[in-house]
Amino acid sequence: MSSPPVKAPPARQLAAVLARLGLPPPVRVEVPPRRWVHANYRLFFRGPPGALLLRRVLHSPGYDSLANEHAALRLVGGRASLPVVRSYQVLPEGSLPWPAALSQLLPGRDGVTVMRADPSQGPRVVREVGRAMARLAEIRSTSHGLRGDRGRFLATHRTWREEWLAQLAFRLADALDVGTDLGPLSRALVERIEDRLPALDQVESFALLHRDLHPPNLLFVGDGDHPRLSGVVDWEGAGLGDPLAEWAQPLQFRVEALSHLARGYGVERVRDLLQADSLARLEVYASTRCVARLGFTAMPMFAEGRGRLRAHALEVAASLCREALETGWVRRKLLAALDLSVQAPVRLWSRPPPTALLRRRALDALRHAPRVGAAEASLLAGALCLAALVEARVVPEWAVDLGAALVDRLGPQEQSERTEAIDDRPRWREDLIEQVLAQGSVEARAVLWVGLHAVDQVESAVPDSTLRGLQELVQSLPAERSGQAGPPAREVWEGVVGLAASRGLGSDEEAPGLRAAWEQLPEAARSALVDPAGWRGAPPLQLAEQAVFLYAFRCLDDVGLT
Numbered sequence: 001m002s003s004p005p006v007k008a009p010p011a012r013q014l015a016a017v018l019a020r021l022g023l024p025p026p027v028r029v030e031v032p033p034r035r036w037v038h039a040n041y042r043l044f045f046r047g048p049p050g051a052l053l054l055r056r057v058l059h060s061p062g063y064d065s066l067a068n069e070h071a072a073l074r075l076v077g078g079r080a081s082l083p084v085v086r087s088y089q090v091l092p093e094g095s096l097p098w099p100a101a102l103s104q105l106l107p108g109r110d111g112v113t114v115m116r117a118d119p120s121q122g123p124r125v126v127r128e129v130g131r132a133m134a135r136l137a138e139i140r141s142t143s144h145g146l147r148g149d150r151g152r153f154l155a156t157h158r159t160w161r162e163e164w165l166a167q168l169a170f171r172l173a174d175a176l177d178v179g180t181d182l183g184p185l186s187r188a189l190v191e192r193i194e195d196r197l198p199a200l201d202q203v204e205s206f207a208l209l210h211r212d213l214h215p216p217n218l219l220f221v222g223d224g225d226h227p228r229l230s231g232v233v234d235w236e237g238a239g240l241g242d243p244l245a246e247w248a249q250p251l252q253f254r255v256e257a258l259s260h261l262a263r264g265y266g267v268e269r270v271r272d273l274l275q276a277d278s279l280a281r282l283e284v285y286a287s288t289r290c291v292a293r294l295g296f297t298a299m300p301m302f303a304e305g306r307g308r309l310r311a312h313a314l315e316v317a318a319s320l321c322r323e324a325l326e327t328g329w330v331r332r333k334l335l336a337a338l339d340l341s342v343q344a345p346v347r348l349w350s351r352p353p354p355t356a357l358l359r360r361r362a363l364d365a366l367r368h369a370p371r372v373g374a375a376e377a378s379l380l381a382g383a384l385c386l387a388a389l390v391e392a393r394v395v396p397e398w399a400v401d402l403g404a405a406l407v408d409r410l411g412p413q414e415q416s417e418r419t420e421a422i423d424d425r426p427r428w429r430e431d432l433i434e435q436v437l438a439q440g441s442v443e444a445r446a447v448l449w450v451g452l453h454a455v456d457q458v459e460s461a462v463p464d465s466t467l468r469g470l471q472e473l474v475q476s477l478p479a480e481r482s483g484q485a486g487p488p489a490r491e492v493w494e495g496v497v498g499l500a501a502s503r504g505l506g507s508d509e510e511a512p513g514l515r516a517a518w519e520q521l522p523e524a525a526r527s528a529l530v531d532p533a534g535w536r537g538a539p540p541l542q543l544a545e546q547a548v549f550l551y552a553f554r555c556l557d558d559v560g561l562t
Contacts, residue, residue, distance in 0.1 A: 006039045017095045057099040065236035066090050066101045067148035072238030074151045083231050106231035111215025119345035123260045130264025137243040139208040146239035153240045161200040174295030179367045179465035193287045199280035207243035244281050248289035257346040258337040287324040293317040311361040315352040318461045354400045359387045361407045366469030369416040374476045379406045382544025384450045385551035395532045419465040433505045442494045444477040445501035491517045500552035
């Protein structure tokens with residue numbers, strides 16, 4: 001799935017739509033630099049209305065996002081001391097080639113931009129998120145509803161528990177359909193959520209929810225020490241529900257950021273959340289947000305940069321899922337936030353190690369269509385070995401960039417369809433290893449060995465589609481070469497790699513003549529096979545094979561080849 005072009009609508013088409021609304025044609029249209037579910041075009045006029053925002057649906061989130069936004073803005077307008085869009089009009093169907101809405105254009109820079117320009121403003125920005133949460137919680141309702149319809153919210157299920165269970169099922173199916181689930185990790189998290197769902201039966205009072213309150217959705221005006229909140233935007237996921245559901249996003253922040261948010265929300269109000277029933281509900285909401293993040297990563301914007309954004313998002317999601325599986329994690333995190341006194345600039349999210357991102361990118365490429373094929377097998381194995389070698393400090397950290405360059409050659413990051421599920425992973429693994437040891441080439445053994453090791457390194461937090469991609473790859477590799485003799489260096493490469501891979505896969509077979517072949521190599525050739533000094537300028541295939549060889553060599557301390 002390639003990212004669709006985001007261009008300004010043709011001037012003639014846009015002028016005709018505005019004319020039907022009694023508006024003049026704009027003199028300038030700014031194309032959105034940032035896009036998510038919606039793309040926002042800024043329309044500027046010579047006279048009144050001055051400036052407007054045209055909001056286009058770019059990617060459907062599975063519901064009518066404009067209807068949800070319209071309903072939320074009607075509720076919040078005049079009922080909370082929050083600066084929001086006061087005029088919002090969903091355009092009639094057919095006005096433009098895609099659903100769109102026209103609204104007031106709020107001034108200001110988003111919170112992340114403010115924090116990047118001046119990191120010392122981080123605490124102020126995050127505290128405003130907490131204040132916005134507290135104000136929204138005051139907009140009460142006697143009913144729940146997550147579906148916008150003509151300026152109001154409607155319930156699609158009888159109880160709030162049933163409503164949230166439907167949300168969970170939808171988000172999980174979304175991730176499974178596009179292969180961005182985390183296999184056993186996400187399944188364990190869903191089971192944990194289901195165990196705690198009865199806590200939602202206690203919810204009897206509801207409030208307006210934004211459901212995505214974080215710095216990118218807050219606007220600020222003014223420079224210096226006192227930027228002022230000028231807008232709360234992006235209400236497409238809004239609804240009426242348990243006010244504690246608003247904590248789903250903030251509970252995923254780092255503790256120092258959560259500490260400032262808690263002070264904006266109100267310390268005593270946060271302490272009230274430490275009751276058992278509240279904690280159980282908070283765990284449900286924050287854990288469901290983890291599942292939702294997995295489906296979000298399938299959006300085309302995450303394929304940009306050949307999947308670098310997706311790898312980062314998936315690795316962050318995996319870290320959050322692991323945290324959410326820890327017993328009592330919400331209580332510990334809230335207490336830590338309340339006890340922390342932080343004056344330094346804040347970061348919202350932890351940064352995954354570069355080796356984890358390289359490994360995630362390489363594994364993620366296995367699940368895409370078209371699949372990684374025999375021609376790219378060495379590149380994939382080389383990238384995975386480079387990640388392992390950097391972690392072991394065998395090679396410098398700059399080798400991560402070399403691994404990333406290898407992954408760049410693995411083909412387009414296209415969305416794949418849901419693959420056949422693997423019900424018994426240990427049995428699947430044993431059967432595939434047995435098949436490759438019996439019939440596979442040295443290359444097949446090596447790819448399977450480093451592939452399974454990489455899966456283990458991410459604690460099996462990979463979808464079945466990735467494992468199916470690895471299976472198809474090793475099965476596509478040609479059998480052993482016919483009895484033609486190759487150069488001595490190649491024989492040594494196959495011997496060392498074949499022996500290490502076989503042992504890594506659980507076989508005790510030896511490599512005949514390995515020591516003799518090694519000793520017959522010229523000293524320069526032997527040094528080149530284990531020395532990364534010349535890797536920076538090596539051709540991709542040579543780099544990949546050298547990385548695989550060095551990794552195998554380091555794993556065979558008992559062979560005695562020095």
